[in-house]
Structure formats: structure tokens, C-alpha cells
Amino acid sequence: MDVKRTLDGISPEQLRGFFVGWPNPPSPHTFRRLLAGSSNIALALDGNEVVGFITAISDGVLSAYIPLLEVKPEYQGRGIGQKLVADMLEQLSGLYMVDLICDEKMRPFYERLGLKHGTGMLHRNYANQSGSPPAKA
Ligand SMILES: CC(C)(COP(=O)(O)OP(=O)(O)OC[C@H]1O[C@@H](n2cnc3c(N)ncnc32)[C@H](O)[C@@H]1OP(=O)(O)O)[C@@H](O)C(=O)NCCC(=O)NCCS
Structure with a gap:
């Protein structure tokens, strides 16, 4: 299992099979766009197949937020x-x-990795769950 930190050579076709259970998921093209727009990514690859990913958005000075982490169901638990x-x-x-x-149930997973529990607040715009349109030039 290789971990790759860039999108070089990754096509939208390789990005199918994610956002499992989302009622209104991003398309593979939109998924690639969000990866390209993230400040940091890590992709897990089994050969040419992308089987997991994580993204971060950062100001590059003090702070970063990790919005997305997913591993394809058939690759989970490894x-x-x-x-x-x-x-x-x-x-x-x-x-x-x-x-x-x-989710609360994921606390032990992240605590094992050294993260600490805090309180968060959320805003969700479900109309945009599949992704906002690309910005116009
Ligand atoms: C969460 C997720 C990324 C973990 O990936 P993974 O490759 O299976 O993780 P690992 O094999 O490194 O670790 C597995 C551990 O994660 C924890 N875990 C995973 N899913 C969990 C769940 N639904 N509830 C509680 N713990 C869970 C367990 O501690 C599990 O250990 P176990 O296999 O001994 O039970 C994967 O389950 C996933 O993609 N889930 C759907 C999307 C999601 O929930 N993303 C996280 C948002 S915070």
C-alpha cells in the first residue's frame, strides 16, 4: 500500500467508489477538483487503484483543518x-x-493517533453537498 501526496497522474476514473452513503455525492470530476483545491492530500494506492484519501485545508502559518477521510469499504480495517x-x-x-x-464513536481511533477531544460547531449547506460549481474566470 503506497501513500501518494500529489494528484500527478491520477484521473477522475481512479476516484470512483468514494463518498459511500452520501445522498448527494460529488462526481469523480468534482472529487478531483476538491483534491486539487486542498492544501494537502494523501492518497492510499493499491497498484493504480485509489483506495483511500485524506485532505487538509491550511493557512500554511498556524492552522489546518482536516475535512475528509475515507477508505473504500473493502479496504477498511487494515x-x-x-x-x-x-x-x-x-x-x-x-x-x-x-x-x-x-462522530463520538471515532474518538478512540483519533486518540490513538494522539489527537485530543474538544468541542466543535458545524454549519452544513445540504444544497451544495455534491460540490459548489467551479469559480468563473
Ligand atoms: C474511518 C475510516 C477512514 C477508517 O479507515 P480504516 O482503514 O478502516 O481504519 P484503520 O484500519 O486504520 O483503523 C480501523 C479502526 O478505525 C475505527 N473505526 C473505523 N470505523 C469505525 C466506526 N464506524 N465506528 C467506530 N470506530 C471505527 C476502529 O477503531 C477500527 O478498529 P478495528 O478495525 O479494530 O475495529 C473508514 O472506516 C471510513 O472510510 N469510514 C467511512 C468514512 C468516515 O467515517 N470517515 C471518517 C470521518 S471522521
Whole structure:
């Protein structure tokens, strides 16, 4: 299982099979666009197949937020999620704060990786769940 930190050579076709359970998921093209727009990414690859990913958005000075982490169902439970989070924490190790929001049931997973529990607040615009349109030039 390789971890890749760039999108070089990754096509939208390789990005199918994610956002499992989302009522209104981004298309593979939109998924590629959000990866390209993230400040940091890590992709887990089994050969040419992308089987997991994590993204971060950062100001590059103090802070970063980790919005998305997913491993394809058939690859879950093999340590890939943990490897992706560890890789992202390494990429962001020069920053002061790295935050994410998760379900309560995921707390032990993140605590094992050294993250601490806090309280978060959320805003969701469900009309845009499949992705906002590309910005006009
Ligand atoms: C969460 C996720 C990325 C973990 O990926 P993974 O490759 O299976 O993770 P690892 O193999 O490194 O670690 C597995 C551990 O994650 C934790 N975990 C995963 N899913 C969990 C769930 N639904 N509830 C509680 N713990 C869970 C467990 O501790 C599990 O350990 P176990 O296999 O011994 O039970 C993967 O389950 C996934 O893609 N889930 C759907 C999307 C999602 O929930 N993303 C996280 C948003 S915060």
C-alpha cells in the first residue's frame, strides 16, 4: 500500500467508489477538483487503484483543518485510515493547530493517533453537498 501526496497522474476514473452513503455525492470530476483545491492530500494506492484519501485545508502559518477521510469499504480495517491520518499529521507537523470534527464513536481511533477531544460547531449547506460549481474566470 503506497501513500501518494500529489494528484500527478491520477484521473477522475481512479476516484470512483468514494463518498459511500452520501445522498448527494460529488462526481469523480468534482472529487478531483476538491483534491486539487486542498492544501494537502494523501492518497492510499493499491497498484493504480485509489483506495483511500485524506485532505487538509491550511493557512500554511498556524492552522489546518482536516475535512475528509475515507477508505473504500473493502479496504477498511487494515490500518489504511490510520496510515493516512499519520501521514497528514506529518505533513502538517510545522503548524500550531490541526483540527477535525468526527462522530463520538471515532474518538478512540483519533486518540490513538494522539489527537485530543474538544468541542466543535458545524454549519452544513445540504444544497451544495455534491460540490459548489467551479469559480468563473
Ligand atoms: C474511518 C475510516 C477512514 C477508517 O479507515 P480504516 O482503514 O478502516 O481504519 P484503520 O484500519 O486504520 O483503523 C480501523 C479502526 O478505525 C475505527 N473505526 C473505523 N470505523 C469505525 C466506526 N464506524 N465506528 C467506530 N470506530 C471505527 C476502529 O477503531 C477500527 O478498529 P478495528 O478495525 O479494530 O475495529 C473508514 O472506516 C471510513 O472510510 N469510514 C467511512 C468514512 C468516515 O467515517 N470517515 C471518517 C470521518 S471522521
